Amino acid sequence: MSSGGAHRPAAAAPEFRQRPSPNHDARPAGEPIDMLVLHYTGMRNARDALERLCDLEPPAGLPRVSCHYLVEEDGLVWQLVPEERRAWHAGQSFWRGHSMLNGRSIGVEIVNPGHEWGYRPFPLLQMAAVAELCLGILARHPIPPRNVVAHGDVAPDRKQDPGELFDWEGLASQGIGLWPEAVPGDDPALPLQGSARAADLLARIGYPVDAAQPRLAIEAFQRHWRQERVDGRADAGTLARLEAVAALVERP
Known part of the structure; x- marks a missing residue:
């Protein structure tokens, strides 16, 4: 499985259910779109998550947030922000020498209550929709597999999502991200250093x-x-x- 950034053939953006969020701005000039950041919503239900991501006046003390896409548990995909615009999803973040990653990333929120509200496995229909969505994004942008990451990867001091129940291995088998094959991970011995x-x-x-x-x-x-x-x-x-x-x- 290559970690290179070979650009896939161009693909037209498919049609999604539209719910425009006001929470976006222009991407920095000259900055590439070379990251895909996957999240879970961490809210009680999809309706609350959608409202929060489109809220022009959030509750006191909370920032305005958004993402490019939201994937519901039944596989329904909403587009909230055009890919050419900067959505506000990653916040304080870092990956491979770059910080404040909103400017160079596509953000996908995946409906799940998260660790606070009853974390649960992601349904097969939802994961199939996530895979189809991600493959389209990767076809439109030169995002290398090493830059398909979790919100928790880029902000480990603040975030856990999409968490340990998310099927990263299944996505990697379809060409989305990386997964090491046949490497045992269950040895609890603690080596020196x-x-x-x-x-x-x-x-x-x-x-x-x-x-x-x-x-x-x-x-x-x-x-x-x-x-x-x-x-x-x-x-x-x-x-x-x-x-x-x-x-x-x-x-x-």
Whole structure:
């Protein structure tokens, strides 16, 4: 599975249910669209999420937010912001040397109550719609597989979404993102200097690593690539997955 950024053949944007959000602005001049950030909504239901993403006057203390697309649990896809505009979905964020990623990314919100309101598996119809949507986005923009990421990957100090129940492996099998094949991740042994080795590998992959709280980036990695055990520990299983993902990311 290549981590290169080969641009797929151009594809016309399909028709979606439209619900324009007022919360967007112009992308920075000259900045490429080279990232795809996947989120869960983390709200009680799809209606509340849609209203929040289109709210011109949010509740006191909350920022205005939006995304390009919202995918409901039955597979219905809403377009809220045109892809050529900057949606406000990632906030304070970092990946592979770049920060404030809204300007260079497409944001997709996937309806799920999240860890606060009853986190649950993502239905098959929803995941099929997510895959179809992502394939279209990747056909329209030169986004390399290593830049198909979770909100939790780019903001591990604040976010967990879309979390450890999200089917990243299934998406990767369709050419969306990366997944290390046949790499065991269940070894709980704690190697000497494991945390230091994990921090180095996380930085190579692209994560922001806080030296004072390295567990946050480890947990974010585990939610994406080592979902069977999310505990923030740099054990042998996690290190094996880290090595495998770093190799994919750095492959020419």
